[in-house]
Amino acid sequence: MASLFEIGKTGVQAYRQALSVTGQNIANINTDGYNKRSADISEIAGVTGGPTNVSDSTGLGVRVNNVRRSFDAYLADKTRTSQSDYEMLNDFVSKLSDLENMLLPSGSDLGVFIGRFFDTLQDVASNPDSISARTVSLEAGKAMASAFNSYDDQFKNFKSNSIKQIDIKIEEANLYINQLVEINKLIATSGSSEASNDVLDARDKLLIDLSKLLNFTVDYAGTGEAIVRLGDSGNGAFLVNRAKGSIISSSYDDKNVSLVINEGGGKKNPGIFSSGIIYGISNFYNLVDSVSSEISQLAEQFSNDVNEIQTSGIDLNGKSGKAMFSVNSMLPQANFSNKSQLKFNVIEGDPSKIVQEKILVNYSKINNNWEIRDSKGLAKAIGSKINFNGFQVEIVGQPQDGDGFQISPSLTKAGAMKFNLQNPEDFAAASKNLVSKSASNVGNVELNIIGTTTQADIDYPSTIDEVFSSSGNPLVATTFLKDGPVTTIPSTTKSINLSSLGNQSSATFTISDADIKGFSSFSIKLTDGSNNEEITISSAATDPGDGIRTVEEFANLLNSGLMLDGKSQHDFKKLGLFATGSNGYLTIASSSLDIESSSILSRGNSFTPSITNLSANKSAASNLQIFTRDGRHLSGTSLNAIQIASLIKKENGFLESAEYRNDYLNNNYRGTNITRKTASGDFVSSFGSNLSYNEQETDMDGLLTAKTVTTGTLTLDGTKIYSKELNSYISIVCEKDESSRTFTVTGYDLDGLYQTETITGGNTNTVVGNKVFSKVRNISINGNSAGKVTIGTEAVGYSLKVTNDDNIEKTTNVPVGSSAFYLANKLNTELAGTGVNVTANTKVLIGPFDDGVSGAVTFDLKGKNTDSVSINASIDASDISALAKRINEYSSQTGLIATVTSDFKKIIIESKDGYDINLKNITAPSDFYLEAFGKDFEKLSDSNSKKNSKLFINVSEPKRVSANIKGEIKFTSSETFATQINSGVSKVAVIDSLTNGYINVDRSKTGEVITIKPEIFDDLDNSLGSPNGKKAIVGLSKYGIDLNQKDYKLYVSDDDSLYASANPGAAGTITLDGTLKDANDLNAVVTIYCSANESGNTFTVTGTNSSGTTITEQITGATATNTAVGSTKFTTITSITTSATASGNINIGTIANNAINDDDSLVQLTTFSSGAISMDGVLSTSNYLGAKIQIKSREDTTGTTFVISGLDLNNKVITENISGSNGGIVTTTNIFKSVTSINSSGTSNG
Structure with missing residues (x-):
């Protein structure tokens, strides 16, 4: 036990040390780089007990554990960032002031020289014969050209000085980097877990000094070593990596200055740096080049405009005026590899025609000519004088084979500007064209020539590599302020992928890692104007981890969908949100809902974000429109008249003769392969498919053969009574006077709508209705007929109108009996300009035949052939493949292909071109059905429907032993459109996500196997965040499927849905562990896979059926590596037991067999009352x-x-x-x- 004196002594010593720390703080209050210290004081614990001593819990006093340095990494980073920004702007503004003083000196700027020159020209114009006025103007022109030259020299000086200053600052930065490396070595070898405070102060002082020159990010090793990377992303080149330092150097051209980082001997691209003095000087260098370019453009424009006027006039000597100014600096330079000594003289002609570009010239001894390569391509010239646009080069010397020279501009246009006139008489002040009035004029009109006009050069849109980033990363996508022409695709491009993305709402928090460590709660409210959602996350009392330590960790927590306890879930991801966090920023993006508000409560402080919500028109992705230069629209959506007028213009890159055409819109044009995909797909409308016993034709007794009839519903007996493709008026032949009788016809029109028509009888003649019927249901008469009545059909064509989204209408007349093949070709020609494309396909399913029957199937078959072919095949109901084989023997004639289904009981006959499929004189061992499908096996024939129903072939009834199948016409467009038959219903196209959408569906020839492949867009599918935490985007790919074919079954097989692969051991109840063990809607049979021989083992399955009744099935095990399949369909499974010890591992699974879409599953065909x-x-x-x-x-x-x-x-x-x-x-x-x-x-x- 310590004495009271000893305890007091420790207290005095500890607080004396603490007071020394305070004194050190006061003494160094103005020391640059010094960080405040504080003493950490703690208790000296008592002695613990043992075998030879008794524990002492009173303690031994107090001591100073550590002198702690006041330091916050987040605040230090903010300080350095602010310092970099300040130094960059301060240096830039200072140099900008110098540039402004140079450009606008008091009373002697470029504008003053130009103004004086124009004043002297005015004097020449007023007194064209005055030599003194011409002399003054001559000197003013020279002075003005000299002013342009002087400006250019000063620009060069600015750029030269900028390079020197950058090199000086880079040397300074390299010095700081070397010093930081030495500091890191001291920290690493300090021998303790943390270096001394003065070393750490020196480190931070060097970082502050370096931040004045460059912006960078800093990470700290566990011992305090600084790891410095250039730029703000955290992924830039290393400047300091513990004990290794990089060397910075500069690289520059006429326009830009860039840094080169040498890391251990290897030079690397440094990434993006955006602050500090070096960046400020680099910015100034770029600005000087930009201003220099503008001055050069002014020099060129001024020269061209003045020269145009000068050369159009006559000088004082009566000669045509010569160019007054020149900006040409084209200078020949001999190649270093030349074998001979060549010299060159440049003879300037018309300066306005000289193009300032690089020209390569080489001599070919074999051809004895000069090969000239410039922007126009390859040209050839002979002799010692070569003519170029606006100038000539004279070659002095005898060239050898391969000798050559390069001609390129040696100065900027401002630097090269010179005044060409040598004598006062050279000013062409008189016009070549004189206007004088006729002596016979009686009016008082004057005509003056005021100048000439030339067509302005067209500024075509930039090439695609200058506009878009070559990346699939949506974070670096190009953003446009408005729609319009943006780019051209070079003719050399072999392939290209373009994506248009929508913008998303976002919220950005400014919160440091230190702040997030005290996390208490987070909330975010979302809305779309009508629906509201809210997510709240609170700190967990039983957090299994170490809590939230960084902003990045918190972003990952949000994206995981888990609460802090690691068990409970939240809806952050389900609601279309994604978060990214780093460098003191947390950004949340929302894919669909607007962010109404959000907040984070941490360490008692509330943090709120800056929120960006977008209007619908700004958030939607833009349409991508692609054209040829002659106006052919290749991809996109059809344009209306206003859009055509604003886009198809020469200044947008089109030829002057361009004419808008969308004949091949979204189709492959002249060998190009164009694929256009959108999230929603294209607009689709189907038309024309029909399945009937007969072809469309006029048949005078097709509905009722001649007979007298009694009042009421008639018993129709004609050959067309079952037809679904009458497409005819109804005709009634009256043997006697039936004018007092009315005939009521009910049925369906060409749109499939129910209709009724009343036709008044004739008087010994034929009367015809005026409504077109596709099918007749019944015909009634309001009294007994006076004589025989015959009722038939009068076939008629129809008109088909297509109206696109821009209200462009095209009408096509469809002749009687047109096939889908004929109509598709006719429509594709006549719908040009609507943006609607048409395809045709005919597909019909035959069978099955009655179980157990066999025999011959015969019929006459027509497709594209004019004369039918006879089909005769012997079949068995369980295998009708012989019929398909026989049909395929005539494929070259008919254009029809037959394919057998997997059960061999049905066949599909298809005309890929859309020809009608016609079968006549059918014989077969049993009755059977025909059923029509679309190209993608869409259901086109439904039972009990007025049109397109399954067609029942009754081999014992002559009226039902033929069939005519018309193909499907499919309209497709990237915009909505409508179709209308005659004056009937206008059918609006529907959007189809599987037509040019994000899911590709491949079908087998019989449609039984479907392969679904979603489009993969790599980074566009993923949710991404920028490394600095300032930008996030939610991946929007959501894939789904809707199967809508009633008679095809959806088979779902899962071999371990009840019991995963394991050995169940001894006989008894198996503990089920599969994902569907508790399912209550299996609708499946049970499968048992046996890895070893289980044929002596019986598996008893107990469960319930769809009615809830308990059912049991015993399944005998299979031999090794085989599967036993039950036959009883279970809705639920309650238990599975074995009768013997298992020989090896088994899997227990299910095969589900579900009918999709049943049209009478709730109410079967019926009439009803209220x-x-x-x-x-x-x-x-x-x-x-x-x-x-x-x-x-x-x-x-x-x-x-x-x-x-x-x-x-x-x-x-x-x-x-x-x-x-x-x-x-x-x-x-x-x-x-x-x-x-x-x-x-x-x-x-x-």
Whole structure:
């Protein structure tokens, strides 16, 4: 135990040391680089107990543990950044003032010289014969040219001095870097975990001094060594890397100064530096070059304009005026490798024609000529004098083979400017053209020549490499202030990828790593104007880690979707947010919602961000439009008249004769391969496909053969009564006077809409209706006929109108019986200018035949062939591939290809060009169906529909043993459009995400296998953040699929969905561990993969079926490396047991077999009255539909409202009202998990 005296003594000593630290602080208050110190005082603990002594908990006094240096890395970084910015601006402004004084000296700037020269020219114009006025003007011209030369010399001096100053500052920076390396070595060898405070002060003082010259980032090693990297990104070249230092040098050309960093002997690009004195001088160098270029442009423009006037006049000697000024400095220089001694004389002609560019000239002894290469290409010349535009070069000496020289400008145009006139008489003050009035004039009109005009040079858009960054990184994408011409693609370009991105809302916090360490809570509120979302994250009481230590860690936490406890989740990522953090910044980007507010509470302080929200027109991606120079629109969206007038102009890079054409818009034009992809896809509309027993034709008794009829509905018996492609007027032949009778015809028009027509009978003649029917349902008469009546069809063509988004209309007349092939070619020609493209395809499925039957199938087949071919094949219902083989033997004639489905029971016949597929005189061992599909196997034929239904081939009924399948016409455009048949319904195209969208779908020849490949855009798909934490962008790729083919099944196989590969051991219940073990909607059979022989093992599967009834199935194990598959479909699995010890590892999985989209799964075909509709479909009691509800009307139910009630996917009660349709389909907007009732407001028409 220490005595009271000893304890007091330690206190006096400790506080004396602390007082010394305070005195040191006071003494060094004005010492440059000194950081305040403070003494850390702590208790001297007592003695702990042991075998020979007793513990003493009273303590032994106090001591100074450490003299701590006041230092904050974040504040030091901010200080250095501010210092760099200040020094850069201070030096730049100082030099800018010098430049301003040079450009605008009092009373002697360039404008004064130009003004004096024009004043003297005015005197010459007033007194053209005055030699004195001409002499004064001559001297004024020389003085003005000299002023331009003087300006150029001073620009050169500015640039030369800037280079010298940069080199001096670089030497100073290298000195600081060397000193920092030495300091780092001292820190590393200090022998303790932390270097002495005076060494660390010296380190920070050197960093401050270096920051005056350059901007950089600093990281500190554990012992305090500084790691310095150039620029603000944190990824720049190393200036100091612990005990290694780099050497900085400069590299420059006429326009820019850049730094070169030598790291250990290897030179590297330093990256971007943007502050400090060196950057300020570099900026000034660039500015001087820019101003010099502008002065040179002024010199050239001034010379050209004055020379144009001068050369158009006559001088005092009566000769044509010669150029007054010249800015030519083209100077020949012999090649170093020349074998002979050559000299050159330059003879200047018209200075305005001289192009200041590099020209290469080489002598070819074999051809005895000079080969000249310039911007126009290769040219040849003979002799010792070579003519160029505006000047001539005389070659003195005898050239040898390979000798040559280079001609290039040696001065800027301002530096080369000279006054050419030698004598006062050389001013051409008289015009070559004189105007005088006729002696017979009686009026008082005067005509004066005021000058000539020339067409201005066109400033074409820059080439693509000058506008866009060659990168897929969206963070470096080019941003434009407005739409318009931006770039040209060079003719040498072989391939190019262009992407247009939308902007996103963002919020940026300024918060340091030190501030975030005390994190308490974070919140962010989002809105789209109607929906609001909020995310709140609080510090966890049971944080399994070390808490938030850096801004970068906090950004990663937000992006992970986890709370601080590592278990709970938040919706940051689900709501389309992404965060990046570094260097004292935290930026959050939002892909869809606006950021309303956000805040971070840390260490008792509240931090709020600067928020940038964008209007809809500014956030949307721009359309990319690509043209040829002659106006052919290759890719993009069709232009309207106003856009054409503003874009297709010579100044935008087009030829003067360019004419806007969009015939090949978004198609491959003249060998180019153009692929255009958008997030939403293109607008699509299908048209024309039909499946009928007969072709369209006029048939006078096609509906009713001649007979007397009685009042009511007629029994139709003609050959066309089942036709779905009448496309005809209805004709009625009356044997006697039927004028008092009316015939009521019901059916469907060319748009598939239900319609009715009343036709008054004739008097011993034929009457024809005026409505076009594609199908007739029934015909009735209001009384008994007086004589025989014959009812038929009168085929008629129709008009098809297409209207694009710019209201451009094109109408095509479609002849009777046109195939999809014919119509597609006709439309592609006649729709030129609308931006709508048309393709054709015909596809039909045959089969299956009745189980167990076999025999011959015969029919006459036509495709593109005029004369039908006879098909005869022997088939079995289980394998009809012989029929496909027989059809394919005639493919070269018919243009049709037949493919067998995987079960060998059906075949697909296809005409890829869209020819009609016609089958006649069909015989077969059983009845069967035909079903039409679109090119991509879209469902075009639905059961019980008025049009395009499955076609039932009844081999025992003569009227049903033929078929005509018309192809699908598919319209595609990058903009919306509408189609209209005659004056019927205007059908607006719908957007299709699978047509030129971000998902590519490849289908097998029978459509049974679909391969889905999303477009991969690399960095564009990813959420990215800049290294400095100031910019973030959310990747927007979201891929999904909608399968909509009813009769095809969706097979989902998962071999370990119930039990992952393992040995279950002894007989008994298996502990299931698969991802679907608790699923309640499997709708699947069970599979068991056996790695060893399990044929003696019985697996008992217990679960429930779709009705909830408990069911059991016993599955015998398979031999080694084989799979046993059950036959019972389970909705849930409750247990699986084994009868014997397993021989090896097994997998237990599922194969699901789900029908997609069932058109009568809730209510089968029925008529109904007002009120509740009885639901009798197979899914009417399903507790999980997960689908939108469709109502299909065979007739006109547009006056009826259907009320659908049920639950949504979140088990909320929902109700939706939808109006019926005229022979069509209507669909809910809500997705229903289950449907409890369907009610109607009226009685149906059918």
